[in-house]
Amino acid sequence: DAKTTQPPSMDCAEGRAANLPCNHSTISGNEYVYWYRQIHSQGPQYIIHGLKNNETNEMASLIITEDRKSSTLILPHATLRDTAVYYCIDSKAGNMLTFGGGTRLMVKP
Amino acid sequence: NAGVMQNPRHLVRRRGQEARLRCSPMKGHSHVYWYRQLPEEGLKFMVYLQKENIIDESGMPKERFSAEFPKEGPSILRIQQVVRGDSAAYFCASSLGQGAYNEQFFGPGTRLTVL
Numbered sequence: 001d002a003k004t005t006q007p008p009s010m011d012c013a014e015g016r017a018a019n020l021p022c023n024h025s026t027i028s029g030n031e032y033v034y035w036y037r038q039i040h041s042q043g044p045q046y047i048i049h050g051l052k053n054n055e056t057n058e059m060a061s062l063i064i065t066e067d068r069k070s071s072t073l074i075l076p077h078a079t080l081r082d083t084a085v086y087y088c089i090d091s092k093a094g095n096m097l098t099f100g101g102g103t104r105l106m107v108k109p
Numbered sequence: 110n111a112g113v114m115q116n117p118r119h120l121v122r123r124r125g126q127e128a129r130l131r132c133s134p135m136k137g138h139s140h141v142y143w144y145r146q147l148p149e150e151g152l153k154f155m156v157y158l159q160k161e162n163i164i165d166e167s168g169m170p171k172e173r174f175s176a177e178f179p180k181e182g183p184s185i186l187r188i189q190q191v192v193r194g195d196s197a198a199y200f201c202a203s204s205l206g207q208g209a210y211n212e213q214f215f216g217p218g219t220r221l222t223v224l
Contacts, residue, residue: 032211034212036215038152041198042151042217042218042219043113043215043217044200044202044218045215046212046213046214046215049136049211049212058136093211094140094204094206094211095165096142096154096157096165096167096168097142097144097152097154097159097202097213098154099144099151099152099153100151101151104149108161
């Protein structure tokens with residue numbers, strides 16, 4: 001079973017920032033926070049991951065709280081193509097990923 | 110740099126036949142993972158392999174399913190005597206390893222339909 005909890009769905013206006021929260025209250029010290037998304041029935045797409053520090057790449061930013069019990073994925077300027085199911089996952093490096101229900105993000109014009 | 114490749118993309122089998130799903134990892138990746146997604150459900154881990162070794166098969170059904178990742182060639186997920194309940198999307202992922210660059214990259218999947 002997934003160890004993270006996410007809201008089942010969110011809406012975001014096109015062009016605005018999408019902030020997707022995740023709680024991982026049982027994360028252990030050597031587990032990373034990973035974010036993936038799945039657009040329709042395609043293969044999951046890696047977005048970003050981090051251990052302790054905030055991270056940023058060309059797709060998104062990841063904010064991890066100091067106690068690491070929660071994180072937020074930020075898509076700075078959401079587009080219609082960002083409509084997808086977003087998953088946050090705690091996992092040790094190299095281990096399997098346990099997918100929960102994710103957050104279904106709907107970007108609206 | 111080509112991504113993870115899977116073939117076939119769609120596979121139709123009749124009950125009792127065998128299904129062979131192939132996965133070629135990204136260049137330089139020696140770790141392969143297989144996941145299954147049943148209709149309207151989330152992805153479930155099946156098996157984790159490194160070259161010539163099964164590292165974790167805790168998610169794989171004990172019967173009819175097997176996986177290999179030979180020294181040369183793609184990883185193969187084999188399902189013998191398929192049943193209708195095996196109809197699903199099967200995704201393969203690969204990664205560099207267990208260091209900081211340990212993210213898994215997924216292929217497009219193989220959609221198996223059992224008639």
